[in-house]
Amino acid sequence: MVKTRVVLMLLLISSSLFVAGCIDDNLTAEQIAEKMQQKQDNIEDYSLTMHMTMNFGDQEMLMEADMMYKKPNKMKTVLKQPAETAGSVTVSDGETMWIYDPQQNTVIIMDVPDPEQNELDYLNLVEMM
Numbered sequence: 001m002v003k004t005r006v007v008l009m010l011l012l013i014s015s016s017l018f019v020a021g022c023i024d025d026n027l028t029a030e031q032i033a034e035k036m037q038q039k040q041d042n043i044e045d046y047s048l049t050m051h052m053t054m055n056f057g058d059q060e061m062l063m064e065a066d067m068m069y070k071k072p073n074k075m076k077t078v079l080k081q082p083a084e085t086a087g088s089v090t091v092s093d094g095e096t097m098w099i100y101d102p103q104q105n106t107v108i109i110m111d112v113p114d115p116e117q118n119e120l121d122y123l124n125l126v127e128m129m
Contacts, residue, residue, distance in 0.1 A: 045070040073112075 027035075047068040054061045064081040073094025079085045087102040092112055099108040 043071075 045068070047066070050063070050065050050067055052063045054063065062081050063079070066078045066080065068076045073092070075090070075092045077090045079088040084103075089098075089100040089102075091098045091100075095112055097110050097112050099110075100106075101108075
């Protein structure tokens with residue numbers, strides 16, 4: 001789940017750079033981060049289908065998931081691949097997370113950590129890049 005968030009955030013950041021028109025040699029990291037934050041603040045909801053290939057040594061794992069986000073802190077993910085986890089659904093309202101496993105017909109319920117701890121620091125991220 002953490003790897004998925006990292007990939008998602010990198011995708012969002014790279015697309016934000018193009019949408020925000022931040023590809024300019026004269027902008028500082030602070031200016032880029034400010035423009036990215038402004039664009040992020042204007043987004044109310046979005047959805048995507050993520051296709052990811054992960055390599056672990058000589059093993060390759062394909063993952064496909066439909067993901068939906070809505071402010072504030074609402075999220076839904078439906079796994080399509082790999083076959084062993086297809087149909088798994090994760091839903092969160094920002095305070096509680098429910099994870100449904102169709103193979104076991106079970107639901108795991110857990111508290112979501114403070115959302116402010118997971119906020120993206122655009123300035124540090126842009127400076128790292």
